[in-house]
Amino acid sequence: MTNPIFLSVPHIVGNEKKYVMDCLDSEWISTSGKYVSDFENAFASCVNSPGAVACVNGTAALHICLILAGVKPGEEVLVPTLTFIAPVNAVKYVFAEPVFVDCNDFLNMDMEKLEKFLSTECVSEDKILVNKKTGRRIRAIIPVHIFGSICDMDRLMALAEKYNLTVIEDATESLGSKMLSGRFAGMHAGTIGNFGTFSFNGNKIITCGGGGMITAKNPEFIKKAKYLTTQAKNDELHYIHDEVGYNYRLTALLAAMGLAQIEQLPKFVQIKRRRYDEYKNAISEIPGLSILDIPSYCDSNCWFYSLLIDKEKYGLSRDQLMKKFAAVKIQTRPIWKLNHEQKPYRECQAYRIEKAKHYFDCILNIPCSVGLTDEEFNRVMNVLKNIE
Ligand SMILES: Cc1ncc(COP(=O)(O)O)c(C=O)c1O
Structure with missing residues (x-):
């Protein structure tokens, strides 16, 4: 009988059991407890980000970043057509519309076409970019780094700066990938744009069964991401909420697993x-x-x-x-x-x-x-x- 060979399965050979058992023994298994912050800190230092916020999955991470990017209902977000559907669905969660861009020979967003689209199909006035065909404002762009290869971030960031677009990098598939040359040499996927998102779904390079992470260039947004993913609680004692929040926090049990995985x-x-x-x-x-x-x-x-x-x-x-x-x-x-x-x-x-x-x-x-x-x-x- 030959054994099946699967496409991409978890590799659990490090401290996973030790940390999960420790978490169970401590009884701090929910969204508080040391493992969530330990995982966030280890992750942030691994990708060299000013901070990181763990959440339930990569799709939730994208949703929060689109909110933080200020994408409003009826606005548009540029996305690749060739990607897992999560970043596209997340655009809809904020009642915005996706505009699809083609890929290049590395399966990443095609910068020639992106540039052509921005320069010929859009008008820019007072730093507001408007799609001539739909009359809608284009607020953000989600480059997805497909299968480990980072998008051409030099060209993408130059375009984003020129047209005042917020960049949310979906770095789900490229945790551990780095830029080798150019303006961002040495930087990790997910730390170049305004925001980065990651997933720890079962088939990813590291997994905790299910989970996600948010990174941001601006430390204020790290704080805000934590606030929004934990029900936007302004006061812990009296449960005062100034904004609509989300229950998107990762549990300590899964974070214990994530910590052991990121070490490897x-x-x-x-x-x-x-x-x-x-x-x-x-x-x-x-x-x-x-x-x-x-x-x-x-x-x-x-x-x-x-x-x-x-x-x-x-x-x-x-x-x-x-x-x-x-x-x-x-x-x-x-x-x-x-x-x-x-x-x-x-x-x-x-x-x-x-x-x-x-x-x-x-x-x-x-x-x-x-x-x-x-x-x-x-x-x-x-x-x-x-x-x-
Ligand atoms: C590019 C990309 N973005 C987002 C996701 C969604 O992540 P999650 O399954 O953790 O919601 C995935 C796959 O899982 C993905 O491949």
Whole structure:
């Protein structure tokens, strides 16, 4: 009986059990207690942020950042069409409208098209950017750093500054990725824009089962994020609330798990990078297949390995190859259906979407867990080489 190989599963080999048991023994298992602040502090120092606020999941983190960015009902937010849907849904949570942008060859937002859209499809007056087609104000932009590769933040930040857009980086998939060159050299994904968001969902590079984190450049927003995620309590004793708050705080039990995981992040990133190189070299020998590149300015966490399939040269389509993997119990996954084609968003503006359609058809993500063994790696390669 062959064991199944999953796409991306947790790797629990550090202090997880110790900290969770300690948390249970202390009986401080809810949203107070030391583990929540310990996790926040460890996270902030790991990504070199002035602070961090833990919350229930990455989607809640995005929701809070959109509120803090001052996005108002009826305004617009620029988002990629090629991403998991969470950042797009979060735009709707604040009653704003997404405007979809195409991707480049690293699957990140295409800066050429973004620049063209801003300069030709919008007008800017008194630092207010208005979409000529809809007449709505565009307030913010959410670059999503796909599969570990950071967006071209030099160009993106220059555009955001020129057009007065607030930047919320969705760094969910790129925890541990850093800029190697340019204006932001040495900085971590999620700490370059005004806000950063992260998720600790089960398939992420570190996980606590479910959870999220908010970072912000301005320490005032860190405080405000904590306030909003804990029901906007102005007075602890008399329960006075000056604003609408949210019950988005992470529990200490999950934070204990998160703390143990973040301690291991540098090791996990090292393993992911090594395996990325191994896959890339081995797959480069197979006609019609390659592993998606990483931009030269980015030191990626190599979270996911995206296989590019040239159907004519390889002889199998993405779906045929996926079935072949499934037959030998190896889980693989195509990238997300594009958001501008999803039912709730079909009527929203989508600007010149071309590359995202191409990549949707020819990418398959292959097993990438931190704990993937050499034997499992060989099984994946055997399928690709048509041996298994
Ligand atoms: C890019 C991106 N943003 C946000 C999320 C949502 O995070 P969560 O599942 O913690 O709400 C995910 C995936 O989980 C994601 O891949």
